[in-house]
Amino acid sequence: MKKKSFYIFINGKKIKAKKGETILEVARKNNIEIPTLCYHPDLKEKASCRICVVEIKGKNRLVTSCSTEVQEGMEILTNSRRVKKARKINLELLFSQHKEECYDCVWQNNCQLLELAKKYKVTINRFKDRKTNYPVYQFGPAIIFDSSKCIDCRNCVEICEKQGVGFLEVKETKDHHLFKVVPRKDKVCVYCGQCLIHCPAGAFEGVGEFEEIEKPLNEKNKIVVVQFAPSIRTSIGEEFGMAYGEVVTGKIAAVLKKLGFDKVFDTSVGADFTTTEESKEIVERIKSNKNLPSLTSCCPAWVRYIEYYYPEFIHNLTTVRSPQVILGGLIKTYWAEKQKINPKNIVVVSIMPCIAKKYEITRPELKIKGMKPVDYVLTTRELARLIKRKKINFKKIKPEKLDNIFGNPSGAGVIYGASGGVMESAFRTTYEILTKKTLKRIDFKPMRGMKGIKKAEIKINGKVRKIAVVNGLGNAKKLLEEIKSNPKEKYTCIEVMACPGGCIGGGGQPIPTNKEIRKKRAQSLYTIDKKKHIRKAHKNPIVEKIYKEFLEKEKSLAHSILHTSYSKKTKEKIKKLK
Amino acid sequence: MKRENIITKLKKEKLTGRSGSSFPTWLKWQLVKKEKAEKKFIICNGSEGEPGTFKDGFILQNHPNEVIEGIKIALEFLDNSTAYIYLRKDYYKRFAYKLKKLTRNLAINIVKKQGGYLSGEETAICEAIEGKVALPRPKPPYPTQKGLWGYPTLVNNVETFYWVAKIAKNEYKNQKFFSISGDIKNPGVFQLPEKWTIKKVLQETKNIPNFDFFVQAGGGAAGEILLPNQLNRQIKGIATIIVFNRKKIDLFQLMKKWNNFFLRENCDKCTPCREGAFRIAEMLQKKKLDNKTLKDLFFVLDATSLCPLGKIMVNPFKSLIENLL
Ligand code: SF4
Ligand code: SF4
Ligand code: SF4
Ligand code: FES
Numbered sequence: 001m002k003k004k005s006f007y008i009f010i011n012g013k014k015i016k017a018k019k020g021e022t023i024l025e026v027a028r029k030n031n032i033e034i035p036t037l038c039y040h041p042d043l044k045e046k047a048s049c050r051i052c053v054v055e056i057k058g059k060n061r062l063v064t065s066c067s068t069e070v071q072e073g074m075e076i077l078t079n080s081r082r083v084k085k086a087r088k089i090n091l092e093l094l095f096s097q098h099k100e101e102c103y104d105c106v107w108q109n110n111c112q113l114l115e116l117a118k119k120y121k122v123t124i125n126r127f128k129d130r131k132t133n134y135p136v137y138q139f140g141p142a143i144i145f146d147s148s149k150c151i152d153c154r155n156c157v158e159i160c161e162k163q164g165v166g167f168l169e170v171k172e173t174k175d176h177h178l179f180k181v182v183p184r185k186d187k188v189c190v191y192c193g194q195c196l197i198h199c200p201a202g203a204f205e206g207v208g209e210f211e212e213i214e215k216p217l218n219e220k221n222k223i224v225v226v227q228f229a230p231s232i233r234t235s236i237g238e239e240f241g242m243a244y245g246e247v248v249t250g251k252i253a254a255v256l257k258k259l260g261f262d263k264v265f266d267t268s269v270g271a272d273f274t275t276t277e278e279s280k281e282i283v284e285r286i287k288s289n290k291n292l293p294s295l296t297s298c299c300p301a302w303v304r305y306i307e308y309y310y311p312e313f314i315h316n317l318t319t320v321r322s323p324q325v326i327l328g329g330l331i332k333t334y335w336a337e338k339q340k341i342n343p344k345n346i347v348v349v350s351i352m353p354c355i356a357k358k359y360e361i362t363r364p365e366l367k368i369k370g371m372k373p374v375d376y377v378l379t380t381r382e383l384a385r386l387i388k389r390k391k392i393n394f395k396k397i398k399p400e401k402l403d404n405i406f407g408n409p410s411g412a413g414v415i416y417g418a419s420g421g422v423m424e425s426a427f428r429t430t431y432e433i434l435t436k437k438t439l440k441r442i443d444f445k446p447m448r449g450m451k452g453i454k455k456a457e458i459k460i461n462g463k464v465r466k467i468a469v470v471n472g473l474g475n476a477k478k479l480l481e482e483i484k485s486n487p488k489e490k491y492t493c494i495e496v497m498a499c500p501g502g503c504i505g506g507g508g509q510p511i512p513t514n515k516e517i518r519k520k521r522a523q524s525l526y527t528i529d530k531k532k533h534i535r536k537a538h539k540n541p542i543v544e545k546i547y548k549e550f551l552e553k554e555k556s557l558a559h560s561i562l563h564t565s566y567s568k569k570t571k572e573k574i575k576k577l578k
Numbered sequence: 579m580k581r582e583n584i585i586t587k588l589k590k591e592k593l594t595g596r597s598g599s600s601f602p603t604w605l606k607w608q609l610v611k612k613e614k615a616e617k618k619f620i621i622c623n624g625s626e627g628e629p630g631t632f633k634d635g636f637i638l639q640n641h642p643n644e645v646i647e648g649i650k651i652a653l654e655f656l657d658n659s660t661a662y663i664y665l666r667k668d669y670y671k672r673f674a675y676k677l678k679k680l681t682r683n684l685a686i687n688i689v690k691k692q693g694g695y696l697s698g699e700e701t702a703i704c705e706a707i708e709g710k711v712a713l714p715r716p717k718p719p720y721p722t723q724k725g726l727w728g729y730p731t732l733v734n735n736v737e738t739f740y741w742v743a744k745i746a747k748n749e750y751k752n753q754k755f756f757s758i759s760g761d762i763k764n765p766g767v768f769q770l771p772e773k774w775t776i777k778k779v780l781q782e783t784k785n786i787p788n789f790d791f792f793v794q795a796g797g798g799a800a801g802e803i804l805l806p807n808q809l810n811r812q813i814k815g816i817a818t819i820i821v822f823n824r825k826k827i828d829l830f831q832l833m834k835k836w837n838n839f840f841l842r843e844n845c846d847k848c849t850p851c852r853e854g855a856f857r858i859a860e861m862l863q864k865k866k867l868d869n870k871t872l873k874d875l876f877f878v879l880d881a882t883s884l885c886p887l888g889k890i891m892v893n894p895f896k897s898l899i900e901n902l903l
Contacts, residue, residue, distance in 0.1 A: 047716065048847045050882040061889075062881045067716060082881065089878045093853035127857060152852065170846075176856055179846040 006072040011079065023065035023076055024052060034078050035087065035116050037094070037200045038153035039066040041514045042500065043162075048153055049200075050090050051116070055080045062086055088120040096127030098201055099134075099148040104210035105202040106381065106511060109239075109388075112200060113151075136578040137183055139167075142191035142207055142359045144577065149203040150181055156195035156204065157181060163194055163498070164477030165305070183574050188308050192301040192473065192498040193355030193507015206355050206379055206508065213386050216349045216376045217260055223341055226261040227327050227406070228252055228351035230268045231417025231503040232380050234524035235353065238510040238517075239384035240394040245520030247528060250399025252351075253407075255387055257400060264402050267350065268409030270327030271416040271425070274298060275537035276547070277562045278320040279429040282493060286434075291315050293483075293491035296422050298322040300360035301498035303566065305473055310480055311568040319563040321373075323416065324350045324357065325366055327406060328373030329561035334550050335405065343369075349376045351383045353417070353506035356498065368560050379508025410540040411529030418522035419471035419502035420447035420454060423495040427458070427467075428536045434460050442535050448526065450501050450519060453479055465492040472500045584651055584746060585611075591745050596737040596754065597623065597816070603738055609722040610656060613730035620652045620661035621707070621726065621733040624669055625691050625698030629839060630798025631818045633755035634736040636767035638665075638673045641740055646680055648739030651746055652732060653685060661686040662726075663736075664703050695843035696887060700733040701725070713845055714885050758785060760793070760821035776819060777809035790824040792902065799839045800890035802897040815890075829902055833895065834862050840891050850878040851888030858895065867899065 004019040010032055017026045022045075027034050038049040047067035054065045057075035062083060065076075077083060091113075098113065105111065117124050134148035160168045167187045170179045181203075183189065196204035208215075216224055237246040256264045282294050295316045297303050306313050321329070328350070332343040350357060354377075360366075361374040378386070387394055401407065412428055415421035424444040431439045446456045452475035455468045468491055470476045476496045483489055499505045501518035504525070534540055551558040588604035595601045610618060622645065626634040637645060649661050663677060663686060670690040677688050689707055696702055697712030704726045706712035725731025734742075737755055744750045754772040759765045762785040770779055776795055780786045794801040796815035804811075813819070822832070837859050846852040854875045861867050876892045883889050 045716075046847065047884060048849065050849045050878070050884070053882050060881075064882075064884075069718075086878050086882050089874045090849045090882065093849050093857070093878070096853060096857075127853075128860075130856065152846065152849075154847070176859055177841045177846075178852070178856065 008070050008072070008074040008076065010076045017070045019070075021070055023054060023063075023068050023070055023074075026070055027065060027076075027078060032078060034065050035112070035119075036066055037112060037116075037151065038155065040155055040198055040200075041516075042198065043155055043158050046154060046158075049094065049151070051087055051094075053083055053086050053090075054078045055083050084120060087116070088122055091116055091120055091122045092124070092126045094151050095122065095124040096129060097131045098151050099129055099131060099146070100124065101146075101149065104205070105149075106196065106205050106209065107202040108385075110511075111202070134180065135576050138207065138575040138577055139183065139189040140191055140359050140572065141362050142355045143189065143193065143196065144205050144207055144209075145183070145195075146203050146205075147181060149201050151201045152179070152181070153200060154181070155198045155200065159194045159198045162474045163190075163192060163472065164309075164474040165190055165192075168195060185574070186571070188304075188569065188572055190301040190304040190308070190473070190498065191356040191359045191507075194499060196355065196507050197509065197511050197513050206382065207358060209379070209382060210385075213378055213382045214389075216347060216378070217386075219347045222345050222347045223262050224260075224347045224349060225263040225265060225331055226256050226349045226351065227265040227267045227270065227324060227331075228256070228383075229324065229353055229417065229503065230271065230409075230414050230421075230525060231353045231506065231509070231521065232351055232383075233414075233528070234417070234521045235504060235509050236380050236384055237394075239381070240387075242395065243520075244517050245524040247524050248394075248399075249528075250401070251394060251397050253402045254397045254400040255392055255394055256351075258392055258397070259386065259390060261349070265327065265331070265406035266402050266409050266413075267323050267327055267352075268413030268416065269406040269540070269542060270323030270325075270330075271298075271413035272410050272537035272540045272543045273326045273330070273546075273562070274320055274323045275412055275422070275425040275429050276543055277326075278318050279426050279433055279538070281318055281320060282426065282430050283433050286492065293494045294318050296493075296495045297564075297566075298416070298422060299356070299497050299499075299503075300354075301356035302473065302476065302496045304356070304359070304569065305476070305498065307566055307569040309477075313480065314566045314568065317566055319565065321366070321562060321564050322360065323413075324352065324377075325360065325373045325564075326562060329368050330546065331406070332371055332373060333368065333557065333561060334546060338405075343371060347376070348374045349378065350374050351380065352377050353380050353503045353509045354499075355379065355507040357508070363564075365565050368557075373561075380506075380510060381508060384510065405542055408540075408542070410537050410543075411532035411535035412537040413540070414528045414532070415525050417503045418448070418525050419450070419497050420444075420469045420495065421502065421525070422497075423447050423467060423469050423493065425537050426493065426495075429538045431460060432536070432538070439536070447495075448522075450515060450522075452500075467491060467493045469495045471497045471502050471505075473498045584655055584742070587745050588742070591750050591752070593738070593741055593745060593750070595735060596741070597735040603734065603742070606722060606734070607652070607655065607732060609720075610730045610732045613723060615730050616658065617729055618656045618659040619726040619729055619731040620649060620656065620659055621700070621703055621721075621731060622649055622661065622663040622736055622739050623698065623700065623703060623733055624663060624665040624736045625703065626666055626669070626736075627695040627698045627843075628797040628799060628816055628818065630759055630794070630801075630820045631757045631816055633757045633767045633817070635669055635672075636757075637736055637740050637755065638669060638677075642673070642677060642680055644740045644743040645736055646677070646684070646686070647746070648742035649686055650684065651742055652734075652739070656732065659685070662707055663688045664691060664707065665689070666691045666698070695839075696845055696885070699885070703733065704731065754817050756783075756817045756819065758783060758819045758821075760819075761791070761823040761826070762787060762821045772817075773812065775810050775812055776804065779819065780809070780821070785821065787821060787823070792822055792824060794820045794822070794894065796893070797890075799836050800893055802893045803901050804897070805901050808901075824902075829898065830862060830865055833898065834859075836894050837862055840887070844887055845885075848882075848884035848888060850875070851883045851885075851891065854879050854888065855891065867903070872899070
């Protein structure tokens with residue numbers, strides 16, 4: 001049914017609008033600026049900050065444009081004297097509960113609060129800050145939550161709940177019955193970082209997000225090797241004012257070299273190894289009919305989710321390591337040997353879209369001969385900050401090639417960054433192993449897109465197999481429950497990414513992030529894939545070569561580079577930093 | 579009585595909601611009736627959370643049969659409907675047993691209130707009965723469209739149902755129940771003509787003090803402060819009057835009491851109400867009221883608060899400051 005459309009008036013201008021749209025939506029479509037804080041298109045509208053208020057002719061009270069639907073003939077003023085006055089006072093009240101620590105804030109360059117403060121001539125210290133003594137928490141090796149910056153919009157609580165975790169809650173305190181956001185003692189955080197990218201006040205940050213980003217550059221007398229994840233190449237441009245989804249692979253390579261890294265490799269090549277090994281494992285599991293459905297494990301937040309919340313599924317997780325870990329392992333073994341470098345002198349740095357990857361590299365079972373495969377993880381935001389600090393002009397820098405031998409991935413390795421990419425890659429490879437035929441129709445469209453749970457049936461060797469691709473942990477929870485309550489639902493393979501849309505919507509990505517932005521980042525990954533000559537992981541020459549020369553020969557070392565193990569996790573004490 | 583009849587009667591008697599909103603009762607009933615749905619719900623709101631207000635308790639104590647009769651009329655009026663009586667905790671304790679006995683063969687359930695003041699708001703009641711956290715939902719949709727479990731729902735006050743029963747029997751005389759308390763001789767609940775002014779109500783109930791006094795009218799937290807020469811008017815909102823002795827009362831204590839009520843009962847979601855109540859508390863603590871700040875706070879509370887609680891917070895403070903400070 002087509003939605004009824006009609007005219008409304010915004011600031012005297014006649015504008016077409018559709019029934020069901022909010023005032024904010026219509027205004028933004030028509031480039032009329034209305035400020036918002038608590039509004040986030042990923043979440044239910046809460047209408048709590050009261051900053052987006054507008055005046056409607058004939059109404060005494062102001063209404064919040066983010067939550068009020070348009071009505072025919074409505075006359076709206078977005079900038080009247082009363083509107084401005086209300087915004088100014090409400091901002092002053094909000095500032096009174098937000099400790100300004102702008103020099104190390106994730107919103108440093110695009111802080112809504114400060115922009116609004118300027119625009120509305122806000123006296124930011126009109127009221128005494130009531131949260132100075134609020135605690136600062138650290139969640140594992142991944143996230144810091146400074147509750148003294150919180151402006152009580154509750155977005156983080158909602159998104160964490162939506163992630164199926166519910167680690168954050170609001171609790172009433174003795175202090176004037178005020179509520180505050182606190183971590184729950186009976187749950188664990190899985191470090192997905194979704195709270196961070198949905199917080200308008202910058203109350204969350206990655207561990208080391210500010211102080212530690214230069215550390216890898218100060219490693220003296222070491223060979224510092226950097227790799228960057230698939231999804232970075234279509235997102236980091238945003239930090240420098242480029243269009244959403246712009247592909248900047250070569251620029252990243254150039255900038256990393258300029259920053260002084262000795263070698264620049266592509267995590268997508270690591271993904272090609274992950275795919276190849278994982279496909280072999282799936283084939284094994286199908287043959288022996290054991291540990292099915294096989295669950296992907298390249299997302300550490302998802303792995304942690306299973307290990308704590310659904311340990312009964314641990315044996316379903318593929319034991320194959322994630323791309324950054326495999327690549328780190330190969331760098332410190334195969335590559336080190338070829339280069340005749342003592343691996344102890346190699347430092348591996350990963351640029352990741354992800355907060356959980358900071359945690360992943362601390363997992364002790366990943367060590368190879370006592371060495372950590374990856375030594376540092378920097379997020380997309382952190383790399384961008386480093387580039388800005390070093391005053392490098394990203395927009396202007398001339399693209400460069402990545403380094404041999406891990407600089408040229410297959411198309412399959414690149415789409416890892418989007419939800420469905422891992423499954424599509426695995427399918428391209430598994431199909432060929434199982435059928436011994438060449439896969440002609442490489443694109444696997446049903447696995448693409450932003451839908452939370454995508455299901456498909458595929459026919460291989462005459463047998464129909466069910467597969468599913470999930471993004472967002474809340475959706476994963478739904479699917480797991482479905483499987484538990486209905487054992488007849490038999491899936492062969494399930495891909496899960498903790499973040500909405502996959503890693504392109506990861507907790508380490510540029511903010512703001514929302515559905516439209518995620519779509520553009522993902523689309524560009526598929527364009528890269530399309531243009532690649534080699535689009536199947538196992539056909540990547542470097543993969544073929546290393547398997548033949550090295551991995552198939554040194555079986556036990558290969559195992560420790562390619563596989564890992566999991567165990568049930570228990571509650572942790574939450575660290576209070578202040 | 580024929581079903582459609584009741585609408586005509588309610589319309590003729592101009593009965594309005596008795597929770598303070600004054601919405602025409604016939605219109606609400608009509609709205610629910612008009613919705614197409616396989617089932618509908620009726621909620622009798624006995625959550626009475628405003629301090630100084632106890633008339634619903636009085637009615638449940640003395641006239642339970644009429645209340646149930648009123649609900650029965652609604653049950654007959656709405657096809658395939660089920661009713662709930664939602665009682666604040668102490669009322670539940672006092673009346674649930676009796677009400678359950680009286681409604682044994684009827685599609686009426688008795689439920690206990692969850693949470694505080696805000697959980698008496700009509701959409702919050704729906705949340706509570708559904709077993710969720712009893713906080714208000716955004717409106718629209720209104721309960722008349724999508725209320726309990728998403729079905730059209732008629733929410734009326736205990737007193738409203740009482741009067742519906744009276745109207746059905748042609749016994750309505752345009753009266754309402756007044757809760758009167760404070761520094762007076764005859765506190766209690768009185769059934770009096772709704773048109774009466776506050777002064778008349780106090781006179782007729784023999785409650786005009788012989789000392790210097792002021793009243794709070796419209797609720798013990800939300801009501802406005804009125805001086806003796808301002809009583810020639812009807813009450814806005816809930817029919818509650820509290821009388822204070824000007825010599826005896828410490829105004830800062832009184833304001834603190836209100837403020838505590840708002841701090842405790844607000845949901846802390848929206849900026850003006852959460853921060854406003856806190857900043858008022860701060861000023862009261864220091865016994866220093868800053869006029870410019872108060873004016874600004876009242877402005878945003880009145881114009882931008884998320885739910886009515888923030889808006890009504892302005893009434894008592896503003897009128898007290900204007901009249902007594
Ligand atoms: S921490 Fe951030 S997202 Fe969470 S309630 Fe506070 S301001 Fe909102
Ligand atoms: S990182 Fe993820 S799991 Fe942890 S608190 Fe944030 S949203 Fe919740
Ligand atoms: S989906 Fe990607 S970015 Fe998000 S937690 Fe998993 S690996 Fe990290
Ligand atoms: S953005 Fe609309 S109320 Fe916060």
